[in-house]
Amino acid sequence: MKISLKIFLGYFLLVGLAAWFVLTVFVDEVKPGVRQAMEDTLVDSASLLAELAKDDLKHGIIQNGQFARSLQDYQEKPGIASIWGVPKLTSDYRVYITDTNGMVVFDSSHEAVGQDYSRWNDVYLTLKNRYGVRTTPIDATKPEGDTVMYVAAPIMDHATLIGVLTVAKPNSTMQPFIARAQEKIMGWGLLLLALLLALSLCLGILFTWRFTRAIHRLRDYAIAVAQGKKVAAPDSSNDELAELAQAMKTMREELDGHQHIQAAIHQLTHELKSPITAIQAATELITPDMPSQDRTHFLNSIKTQTSRLQHMVQNILGLAALEQQQILAHPVKILLSELIKQQVRLVEDRANQRHIQLITTLVPSISIAGDAFLCGQAINNLLENALDFSANHTRIHIHLSNTQAGIQLEIQDEGSGIPDYALDKIKEKFYSLPRPAHTPHAGQRSTGLGLNFVMQIMALHDGQFHIRNADTAGVIARLCWPN
Template sequence: MKISLKIFLGYFLLVGLAAWFVLVVFVDEVKPGVRQAMEDALVDTANVLAELAKYDLKEGNIQHGRFAESLQNYQAKSGVANIWGIPKSTADYRVYITDTRGIVVFDSQAQAIGQDYSHWNDVYLTLKGKYGARSTPTNPSNPDGDTIMYVAAPILDMGQTIGVLTVAKPNSTMQPFIRRAQQKIMGWGALLFVLSLGLGVAFTWRFTRAIHRLRDYAIAVAQGKKAAAPDSSNDELAELAHAMKSMRDELDGHQHLQQAIQQLTHELKSPITAIQAAVELIEPDMPVQDRTHFLNSIKTQSHRLQHMVKNILGLAALEQQQMLELPANIQLADLVSHQVQLVKNRADQRNIKLDTELDPALFIQGDAFLCGQAISNLLENALDFSPDQSTIKIRLSHTVEGICLQIQDEGSGIPDYALSRVSDKFYSLPRPANTPNAGQKSTGLGLNFVLQIMALHRGKFSISNAESGGVSASLFWPH
């Protein structure tokens, strides 16, 4: 199982359990909370009505007095109120009054007048000077069904209890409010759950994305590709990325040093052998023409050695570099024009025309020196393989693949067997017979140098035979 799925399932389980627990507690607390609020309201109502009923009870006119008349008028009303969208159209209260013996002397519903209610807790406890209340099933045969709450208050005269007034209200009248409260809680709970789920997905994606970037970086390192160590806002992952980068730098340092030494040792054999042979053949009494030939050979091979050492060390350093340290904004047309001017004298000496078409509006972010070196290598290569009185076309344009610099000569082209190897290290083709350096080979590092520079710029380098003849070399920088 992937770590992203493990993290998400763990988060989902934690949030799900927490949400379930909170919702269950809230929903379970709604019903008793509403009933407690209703009981508190009934206490106040019973005490107020007890004060209003006191005078009619003292005068023995409780069934036909103003108190009874007021209750009847209230019960006859319709459309009493609209409470937060829930209409209240009828009076839900029942009020009855008992005397000091517990005998019902008034009942707003005229159901229990004359009955003995002294055994009910609301009346019994109030007559004892205590708080009297009870909750009784509406249907005695179904004790688990709807109930009615009864709350009593003493009717006092000069500090003496002369009766008990009880207010009764069915608990079912609170059910719409309880149901609506529960629905709101469930609705908000579901919304919070969905939001938490979304946050969990976002958190898991963000966290695992950093891990995946570290994985991709490690794979790129194993494959020897150029890759920048990923950044992360997570301290531990940032430390891991830094540690991996340090490890790569350390390993690359040793590996590139070893490779540079091996390559240098292998490639130095040929010019050293040529120098040794020339030295051994030179004699004091040999003709001047022969001596000059061997001395020129030594000079040429010495120059080749110096150039080779410089290129190998430069290429080794470039291969070790994983990212541009200080990229800057580069106007490519100016950079290409500058490199063209550097080789113009050589081209003029051989009547080679440098035909340029450069778009001045193209810019890239990169290292101007390295990009200049790549362009210079391609121009030098084109000159080496171009016949006299030919044309080298240089085109800088915007393409689908990115910004493209194309350099095309009119030489003999690349043999088929060499097309896939021309950018390999130390692979070089002899210069054509119709060029100044006919038969000679280069160090074979120039095109590989170009390849490494473009990889550092996240670009591409391609070289192929042109349909019209000659070789077309192209540099592509990303948009």
């Protein structure tokens, strides 16, 4: 059986069972609800009749006094009421009164006068100043048969208890109302259930279709990846399926990364070959009788290329170690303004040689928790990058601020900016741009690891790294740490 059919049938069955359960609960609650309402009415009736019978009981004329006559007249009066379509033709009440010993002194049915009712709960509890009520089968031999509800009220002469009045009413008199209510609830409930099932059927089909469509898209994506096709990862409004799609996309990127290993190694080899070739050529050309000016030139070239090799190897090793690091091992409090000043001092000589001004605007009290060495490397990489792409006699602005978005460090140069085609690639490994013609290293490329190194450092600090072209001229590199 297909998963779509399983989901649909399970959803449909669940909704149906839930609706049927609610309907049966409603029907089952009708009977106790009606009886509770009847008990509430009997409480009021018993209390009212107790007040009316007080004088006759007090004067010993309860059996033939005004209370007894009025009650007999009421019972003999023909019924004329129609309650919600159910005719009421006779009186259903039975009233009896007991004295303070529980002996029956009045009974509207003339059945129990002189009997001891002191052990019945309605009389017993009322004599104990508690609420007296009981429900007793009409036929003691048939405990599951029809029952009668008895509700008692005390007869008080001022603060003295002089008797107990009980009103009895068969629960069967409520059966027509219970049956009618249950019939209506069942009828309307079945109609509602049918509508609900029809609606759940439509919703179930729609939900199943959307869910299985997303699964089919993931399946097709996996098949396309297995066939080596270049297709976009599917998206989904379902959180779990969206996470699965993202996981599949990440898996594909990792697989694609393995395929690019050879290309990356080839590119790295090429990067290393260039400075090594330059060093080798310089060493072969240097001779003892070479003019000192030429010898100095070649020695400076060797020094430059050696420094480039060292910087490249350090970046590769640092990036490899950083990619394996998941959390900061020992974060410490870092005063960012001092760290920035320290990194600025390291590049001041290069900047001064080219008459580039380093303009700093720093808030002295801003601090973060992190790795001072790594944060310093990130700032240094951005400063070195800004110098490489800045013309002589320009300025580099270094601005540290504390905003609602977080702690921000912006480094802005006045260079030619990043070409549009490179904006999305500038942070990728091994991707670099040639230095502009108006700089000391015109035409040369870096290892392409510096900005990716910065991105990894900021991710380790739960921060962000952004780089974009400025509105006027140059590039703005922004480091953002959380507050």
